[in-house]
Amino acid sequence: MDPLGVLRVGEGRRRVLLAWELGEGLGHAARLLLIAERLRIAGWSPVVAARDPAALAERYAAANIPVIATPPHRSCFAGPGRFRAATFADIMGVCGYADPTQLAAVVAAWDALLRQEAPELVIADYSPLLSLAAFGRLPVIAVGDGFVNPHGLPGGRFPPLDDALAPIWDPAVLLDAARSVQAGRGLPQPESLPQIIAGAGQVVSVPRELDIYAATRPHPAAGPWLAPPPPLPPPAQTHVFSYLRLKHPLTCKVLQALAEQRIPGECYLHEAPADTVAALEHAGIRVHARPPPLREVLARASFLIHHGGIGSIEEAAMAGRPQLLLPRHREQALNVRRAMASLPGTVSVRADMSIAQLGQRLPDLVRDARLQEAAQRCAARLTSRQNTAWDALARLFERPLHFPLPLT
Numbered sequence: 001m002d003p004l005g006v007l008r009v010g011e012g013r014r015r016v017l018l019a020w021e022l023g024e025g026l027g028h029a030a031r032l033l034l035i036a037e038r039l040r041i042a043g044w045s046p047v048v049a050a051r052d053p054a055a056l057a058e059r060y061a062a063a064n065i066p067v068i069a070t071p072p073h074r075s076c077f078a079g080p081g082r083f084r085a086a087t088f089a090d091i092m093g094v095c096g097y098a099d100p101t102q103l104a105a106v107v108a109a110w111d112a113l114l115r116q117e118a119p120e121l122v123i124a125d126y127s128p129l130l131s132l133a134a135f136g137r138l139p140v141i142a143v144g145d146g147f148v149n150p151h152g153l154p155g156g157r158f159p160p161l162d163d164a165l166a167p168i169w170d171p172a173v174l175l176d177a178a179r180s181v182q183a184g185r186g187l188p189q190p191e192s193l194p195q196i197i198a199g200a201g202q203v204v205s206v207p208r209e210l211d212i213y214a215a216t217r218p219h220p221a222a223g224p225w226l227a228p229p230p231p232l233p234p235p236a237q238t239h240v241f242s243y244l245r246l247k248h249p250l251t252c253k254v255l256q257a258l259a260e261q262r263i264p265g266e267c268y269l270h271e272a273p274a275d276t277v278a279a280l281e282h283a284g285i286r287v288h289a290r291p292p293p294l295r296e297v298l299a300r301a302s303f304l305i306h307h308g309g310i311g312s313i314e315e316a317a318m319a320g321r322p323q324l325l326l327p328r329h330r331e332q333a334l335n336v337r338r339a340m341a342s343l344p345g346t347v348s349v350r351a352d353m354s355i356a357q358l359g360q361r362l363p364d365l366v367r368d369a370r371l372q373e374a375a376q377r378c379a380a381r382l383t384s385r386q387n388t389a390w391d392a393l394a395r396l397f398e399r400p401l402h403f404p405l406p407l408t
């Protein structure tokens with residue numbers, strides 16, 4: 001048996017395309033790299049289509065997993081105001097379903113890529129355009145966290161992201177655009193928008209505590225991809241790790257408060273200028289030039305400050321580390337709302353806090369023994385579970401797709 005616990009299957013190597021075409025951050029790239037590596041050990045030949053082929057490029061190259069770019073698409077949202085989706089239907093609308101001409105063009109580009117790569121199977125992570133291109137042509141398994149994997153409700157609806165918002169586009173109009181594209185291709189037409197993205201099955205790869213649709217999802221989220229290691233023991237000293245972007249309104253204030261209060265730690269700042277790096281280093285805060293492996297840095301850190309990416313929330317929660325969450329966009333805000341309701345040890349602060357207020361609040365937060373204890377108890381509960389997303393994926397390979405893939 002190989003080190004990952006997966007047996008090789010058969011003599012030949014089947015082609016599989018894994019893709020992510022929406023979303024930012026390294027979570028999608030890391031998730032698909034893990035799946036691709038394990039599928040290759042199981043006898044498959046994977047290729048990854050990425051929205052950002054540069055994301056984790058060195059790790060993909062080291063693993064010898066080929067990466068290509070997804071076909072480009074443009075936003076269909078013309079305002080007014082900021083784009084705020086009422087349901088996942090609006091997300092499908094903004095990426096192309098609201099413009100039948102663009103939708104047909106992007107699906108045609110995916111068609112050309114699918115002909116070139118000739119996969120037997122598609123694994124789609126936040127890829128509603130690819131999911132339509134493969135509909136009725138190739139089996140699709142949808143993977144990812146709860147936000148990117150909504151379930152359908154009776155009547156072919158998606159659950160709401162915010163009850164207070166009206167839809168930007170009529171879902172029926174978006175469905176008509178998809179059906180028109182399929183009719184032009186001579187392929188089966190979907191009965192609903194959820195049917196397009198669900199494919200042959202969905203693998204929601206987070207603990208149920210982090211599934212934003214947990215209240216209505218008919219089956220609970222599958223859990224992390226692999227059985228998690230035990231929680232990390234708390235470090236002896238206060239040590240804060242910050243993973244932030246300078247464009248967030250609180251980032252500079254948080255870093256200034258940490259520096260002024262002489263709270264030891266380290267950070268990664270996306271696109272940090274040299275003078276900011278120098279000032280932080282002078283204050284005793286180590287600045288990483290690239291994102292360090294989170295588990296590795298959490299072994300040293302007693303507290304994590306970040307924007308609420310689902311992967312970081314999950315990893316810190318399982319490690320037993322308290323977290324201060326500063327969401328940057330809608331998806332992160334939904335993650336944070338769910339984490340605050342279900343994961344002890346997570347906290348947030350008002351977006352309009354001043355330097356003086358943060359200077360008073362942060363030292364208490366990062367040294368709060370009750371917060372540390374709550375995070376450790378939560379981690380013990382999360383890591384005691386045996387269910388994994390990989391096992392859920394393997395079951396989908398076997399039924400209904402009839403592609404054998406051993407369980408872990």
